[in-house]
Amino acid sequence: MAANKKEIVVLGAGVIGLQTALTLLENGYGVTIVAKHWPGDDDINYASMKAGAHWRTHAGPEDILGQKFDTETYQYWKGLLDEGVEGTGLEILPDIPTSETTNNGAAIWWSTVVGNYRVMDPAELPTGAHFGVIYESFCINPSKYCDFLLGRLGDLGIKTITTEVDSLEEVFELPGIEDDDNVVGMVNCIGLAAKELAHDERVFPTRGQTILVKGEAEMARLRRGDGWICYVIRRPGQGTILGGSYQEDDWNADLDETLSTRIQERCAALAPELLVDGKFDIISQQVGRRPSRRGGPRIEVKWTKHNGSERLICHHYGHSGAGCVINLQNEEIEKDLMISRYQNSYGSAKEAVRLINQSLKR
Ligand SMILES: Cc1cc2nc3c(=O)[nH]c(=O)nc-3n(C[C@H](O)[C@H](O)[C@H](O)COP(=O)(O)OP(=O)(O)OC[C@H]3O[C@@H](n4cnc5c(N)ncnc54)[C@H](O)[C@@H]3O)c2cc1C
Numbered sequence: 559m560a561a562n563k564k565e566i567v568v569l570g571a572g573v574i575g576l577q578t579a580l581t582l583l584e585n586g587y588g589v590t591i592v593a594k595h596w597p598g599d600d601d602i603n604y605a606s607m608k609a610g611a612h613w614r615t616h617a618g619p620e621d622i623l624g625q626k627f628d629t630e631t632y633q634y635w636k637g638l639l640d641e642g643v644e645g646t647g648l649e650i651l652p653d654i655p656t657s658e659t660t661n662n663g664a665a666i667w668w669s670t671v672v673g674n675y676r677v678m679d680p681a682e683l684p685t686g687a688h689f690g691v692i693y694e695s696f697c698i699n700p701s702k703y704c705d706f707l708l709g710r711l712g713d714l715g716i717k718t719i720t721t722e723v724d725s726l727e728e729v730f731e732l733p734g735i736e737d738d739d740n741v742v743g744m745v746n747c748i749g750l751a752a753k754e755l756a757h758d759e760r761v762f763p764t765r766g767q768t769i770l771v772k773g774e775a776e777m778a779r780l781r782r783g784d785g786w787i788c789y790v791i792r793r794p795g796q797g798t799i800l801g802g803s804y805q806e807d808d809w810n811a812d813l814d815e816t817l818s819t820r821i822q823e824r825c826a827a828l829a830p831e832l833l834v835d836g837k838f839d840i841i842s843q844q845v846g847r848r849p850s851r852r853g854g855p856r857i858e859v860k861w862t863k864h865n866g867s868e869r870l871i872c873h874h875y876g877h878s879g880a881g882c883v884i885n886l887q888n889e890e891i892e893k894d895l896m897i898s899r900y901q902n903s904y905g906s907a908k909e910a911v912r913l914i915n916q917s918l919k920r
Contacts, residue, residue, distance in 0.1 A: 608846025647702025851876025
């Protein structure tokens, strides 16, 4: 490792760990990522490979930080596509969220962030919907996007260690890290595992069951009813994801067949262009656990003493929640469960690195 260059270890290689590592490298740090799972791996607890995924803000009107993170990530992705960067796994296309309840009349804060936003004419609304909008959003192929981040990290000289640690402190004892006096700290991006390793009782899983089907939906569509939602999200290069479920504190790893049937029935009205003889052509079905946290994501710096040296630990996890899936009413939805994920990864990584710079007086 280069002399005098401050080194930071990132624990976790989900979208949050990868983006944080990239932002650290771009800020002049040397970075090593330590992780058990990497892009392409399949594990129910590795949320980044289980996502839809999609940009759809959940930030309410009072959630200024959440709005900032989502806006910055939207603009970052737009910039990548405008520059013609290839291999991102991102695609921009129309998104139509509709709701069976009406808008409360408040302005929707993100209408000025996204491209080509407009409120739908009542005549355009599907049967049963009372409110809907159209705007340009991003559909993401999660595995490809994480591969893209990993590629950028490789170009900037990332170092990697594949292992599972039993405690956060163990990171500082790993070969190659232990003897390096330039290591000033670590960033904890372990998602759901923070429940145990960071002893954080606020962390819980939000179970999500999705179906990958053949064919690419013309656009993303979401329908919100009373106590349920369903959505179709194009997965660039792979097909279309049908969802969804938001089951708080539900650790069930098995596929729920009844739920699967209900998702297909509801999504049939959202993407009729994908039906073959009235049915979807299923590629796979999956269950994932969104790493959720009551009170919102934890982005916070703490100091710890390890073998006589002060070391910084920046917590950066809890990037997902439950609550409602899109804020069409502009209501202050369960702020407690503020949601953030792929769609705010760029903005929240910038915040984590800002806090690290501040703590290290850079
Ligand atoms: C069904 C579903 C649909 C979703 N849809 C969307 C969507 O449309 N839009 C959106 O923005 N988000 C979506 N999400 C949420 C998003 O996937 C997550 O919020 C995000 O991926 C969390 O990333 P992370 O990096 O925090 O955690 P993870 O991806 O879970 O990564 C955790 C990392 O930590 C490592 N790790 C954990 N414990 C240890 C240990 N002890 N030692 C070493 N390494 C360890 C793991 O190996 C892994 O590398 C969805 C999630 C699900 C499940």
